[in-house]
Amino acid sequence: MEVRNIFKNGLVMSAAIWLAACSSSSDNPDFSVDCNDCAVITGVSADYASSTIDFAETSMMFSSQGGFAAQDYSDMRAVTYGDHFYRINRGSLSSIAKYSFADGVNPIWEFSVGADTNPYDVVFASETKAYVLLWESNEILVIDPSVASNADEADFIDEAASIDLTAYDEGLGATAAAGIIDGSNLYVLLEGLDSTYAPQTSRLIKIDTSTDTVTQALDLTVKNAGDMDLYGTNIYVAGKGRYASMNRPVELTGGIEKIDISGMTMTSTLLVDDDDVNVGAQIMEVEIASASKGYLTRYNAWGDLDVITFDAGTGLVSNAPLTDYSSIDARTIEIDNANQLWVGIADFAAPRIDVVSTSTDLLEGTVNLLNNPAAIRFADTTN
Template sequence: MKSSLNKLFGLAALALGVTACGGGGSNGATPVAGENTVVVSTKAADFSGSDIQLIDLSEGYTAQSGVAPTDQSDTTVARYGEYFYRLGRFNIDELSKYSFDAPSTPIYEYSTKNNAEDATSNPYTVVFASQEKAYIIQYGENEVLIVNPSATTEGEFIIGGIDLSAYADADTSGVAEAADGVIVDGKLFVVMQRLVGYSPAETGVSAYIAVFDTSTDQEIDTNPSDAAENLRGIELSTRNPNKFVYQSGVGLFLQSTGDAFYSYAGRDPGYTGGITKIDTQTYSETMIVDDGDETSHPYGFMYNLAIVNAENGYFVGYESYQNYNLYKFNPNTGAVTAIDAYSGLNITEIATGPQSNLWIGIGDAAQPRIELFDGNNTLETIQLNQNPGAMKFAN
């Protein structure tokens, strides 16, 4: 299996701010169930299982555990509106839907396979267009599934698909390795690693972003002036892309890790990653933070990404197994500063939370936790029962 290696107001103001998060609900007036609740995917330190923990910000920072325990560890979470979801990835291939009103009882558990006998499609993430339409990005198939999250029967769940076979690479898997997706201004952006074996650095096999109109699900030609036979997507300068982050008013950013798989093939490390900005109108790519080269690579391999605002972003640098360092950078200038308080830790996830604080997931067999960081100080520590993964806030 291939795998790709995600304020200054004090605690009182933070609590007030998160209570108002979401603008009063989906219509700006009526409260929505779960609008003050953070959904956290957690995983056992020995990978023997996973769970979902809920943090109700209107009642402090205590995490409710045991919401949806399972003995399968390759899972993540998503949310949209009044519901949250668990996505089972490699060899699980299942989307489960939950309500905040009854979080321990799944509304449904639907397979993401078109046919039960199909091999695992390794669904990576869910991108919502509406309550009736979402896209499941599949790492192991040349298709983005189109599903109805409000389906009342499994037969009504899968409603279509988007073909990615034009981007398939030439290795034995024959798939494009789609790793993430995001919707911006009615367009679905899908990033594909296009690894050849474990190598993201083969000549002529660039990583790509394909762009689709969500009203028609047809691909947009991002460079219509070039030869008609060329791929329509955005050819990337980085390799092994992993995570999109879109922040309104700041832009769309992409984190790429580079050749972190070098040891599998006896190669020297390939520093071909970094953080780039993707213009969602012109489809141009701009390097913001380069990971360096074989001679100088001050951050190690780059993992994860969070954008707080136009002046503050964060990424994680890999030092060794479960030994990561946190860095702050300016999304406009690319200037980088090390955050010494968060060095040498097993940083499993970072995300921008309410009040523009950074939520930092820290894996620790004895003390798994999330810490809230305002750019200068740790504001709060939230104890968990397992190591944190994806953290999802109200839409």
């Protein structure tokens, strides 16, 4: 697969100008990323024709650099670990590329992870071991992300260590959507859709990272679970239920489920019902700021979402969205290492991320972008 130099990619020329501002000279452009505890942002063009990876400081002026790892493909997510970031091409491309913060344009390597396996996430155990969650496959791949170049493809995937999820296939594959490592355990969220994309049983599976074996699979109450957040010894899972179609109304079978992972066996409680009087719509994402405060995004219609607080202990949902965060196109929310809430807002004229204090729910600053933010991760680098 060709990975084009950003300055040759006409579809993202405006991003090239943004990047060039960081260059030391026109003859010797500087493709490095100034990242120390920075935000790593998946940017998707408004017409869904292209994508970039962008970066922003998490304090002070929230200054940004953009246009890295550009390509004419939009079904992509960026993740980060150590001094590197990764571009995950989902869908038909189904590949992963690794970049250094020292050179955000030219990949160290890029490998396929199988035809149409649809990789959704990469979860890192260490510099030499990571897990690739495949949405349309019945296995989790174990990879060595430290391989030096494309010449080391034979050492990239540990075929013998792949984790079989066939037992949890509801008809579309395991639909592994998200993962978290806590201690020696990997927790993987399975959406549980059948071949018609109808929600069946969502699950949270627990994997021992020392043996790469599944030790527990917990059937969830919420349907179509696609997002989760770890706080303390609890994982909070957001389930979307079933989308409406032309001949079927929305099915409010989702919500937020709280899973206690402190014991040998996981246990769960339905914390927020999406049919609650203060919700009454699908819940897309969840983030936890403290033992008593969380945030959810409520989906009213395409491009019309609200950001709402709830009590992470009792499940009580606020009766109104945050001020200025009602009926906006909130594509993603994420809490950073300083406990600030980042709200990714898609907007044709002004795509941006608002950084909000979780203490006051007031705006701390704004990251202005060229592309709509689809996902946000936070790096902890030595740069």
